[in-house]
Amino acid sequence: MIDKSFFIKRLVAYRELKxxxxxxxxxxxxxxxxxxxxxxxxxxxELKPSELLQALKVLDISLEQFSDPYSLVGEANYSWRQCEATEEELSNYEDKTSRIVALLKDLDEKFSTTSHSVILPKLPITKNSTFHDVTKCAEQLVKEFNLGDFPADNLEELFFRKFNVSKLYVDMPNxxxxxxIKLNTISVILINRNEIAGRRNFDTAHEAFHCLTWDAIPPKHVEKAYSNQKKKPYTEKLADAFAxxxxxxxxxxExxxxxKxxxxxxDVINNxxxxxxxxxxxxxxxxxSLDKISRSHADRLDxxxxxxxxxxxxxxxxPKLFNKQFVQYIHKSIDSGTLSVRKILSILDMTMEELNDLLVSYNLTVPYDL
Structure with missing residues (x-):
């Protein structure tokens, strides 16, 4: 049964959205x-049923949309990193992914064996922080958590286990x-899995910076992936320096x-x-930046x-779609009857065959009813 406070929060959220x-x-x-x-x-x-229906009419949304438990309206803040995406394209994709993130949040609360702190971790960074401050913070994380010479291999362990930031690989428009994405209890990073590995790792660290500094330096809802560093906002430059x-x-x-x-x-740089x-x-x-090569040498490189x-x-x-933990949750929710296959397919916007392939890709036994 849905608590009446749920309807109040949704009413406020949709009013502000409109x-x-x-x-x-x-x-x-x-x-x-x-x-x-x-x-x-x-x-x-109290909000009377007739008043709710009138509000939905004014807000131009259906009762099904309004009461959908797998909606993040009013609960999540997004910051998109994009290049020339249209407003409609971003809006449609945000609607689609918000249901997936809501499912992750719901299943994590149901099945996670790890207790998450009610206080989300933060980095000691403010809007007045310098590039030196951000760089020093990142280097300290490498040492404190023993990330080794090549930290990219350990990013998931660092952000998910230590900072409660989940990462989902998804198919995004180019x-x-x-x-x-910042919610009350968790933060989520969405990464376009079709980009090259180096870009995926850099985006992961970049978006993690936003998740861990959100209150101090709130990112814009839409950030452009600038090729010209001079035009890039200061917050984005800080995120790049951290990454x-x-x-x-x-x-x-060193x-x-x-x-020399x-x-x-x-070839040396590529390797x-x-x-x-x-x-x-x-x-x-x-x-x-570390004075290992000059800018003129960098300009001469092909x-x-x-x-x-x-x-x-x-x-x-x-990489595989989503992540191992999330897909295991999906498998468990189907196997235990917590959620129907039809509901899972609707939220993930998948066909039965695609869901089957997803489970198999993580070496999970396909439930008999698939």
Missing amino acids: KLNQEQLSKAMGFKDRQTLSAIETGTR SISGAA SALLMPSESI KYITL ESDITE LANKYGVSSIALMWRLV KELMAKNGQKDGEDLP
Whole structure:
């Protein structure tokens, strides 16, 4: 049974989503004054069924949409990292992924054996922090959690186990590379699994920065993936600096880059970038920032030879859809009868065959009713 506070929260969320203030919605619902709606939203007056139906009519949403438990309206804040995506494209994709994230949240609460703190972890970063502060913070994380010379291999352990940030690999339009999502109890990172490995890892660290600094430095709902650093907002530059230092620690760079500048070729950068799990271009700029190569040397490097880290098409296969933990939860929810197959298919926007393939990809036995 849905608690009445659920309807109140949804009413407020949809009113704000439709950009209506209390006075505007009150008038449209036929109330004499704003105080009536205010009393409903604060819980001091009950919302009558007829009033709810009138509100839904004004807000132009169905009762099914309004009461959908797998909706994050009013519960989640999104920050999208995109390049030339249309507003409609982002809106449609956010609607689609919000149900998947809501399912993750619900199943995590049902099946997780790990108790999550009610206080989400944060980094000691503020809007006044400098690039030095952010870089130092990232390097300290590498040491504190023993992430090794190549931290990309341990990012999931760091963010999920230590900071309660889950990562889902999803199929995104080419114009979208990732998103950070902040909820009350967990944070979620969405990564376009069809990008190259180096880009995926960098986006993971970049979005994790937003998740762990959200209250101090709230990111915009939509962030453009700028190719021109001068036009990039300061918050995004901080996130890039954090990701760069986390994935390519200075001590590790000192250990593996012992060549003189003239010997640091495209092949050298490609090979080392693959070890760090970053793009060759990201490593190149990290080397510039650490004075391992000059900017003029970086400009002379052939960027075409560094495209896709020098790999041929087909060598960098995309990771499996979602993640192992989430798919295990899905399997358990079907096997235990917690959720019907029909409901799972609806939320994931999958066919029966696609769900079957998803379970098999994680070596899970397909339930008999599939």
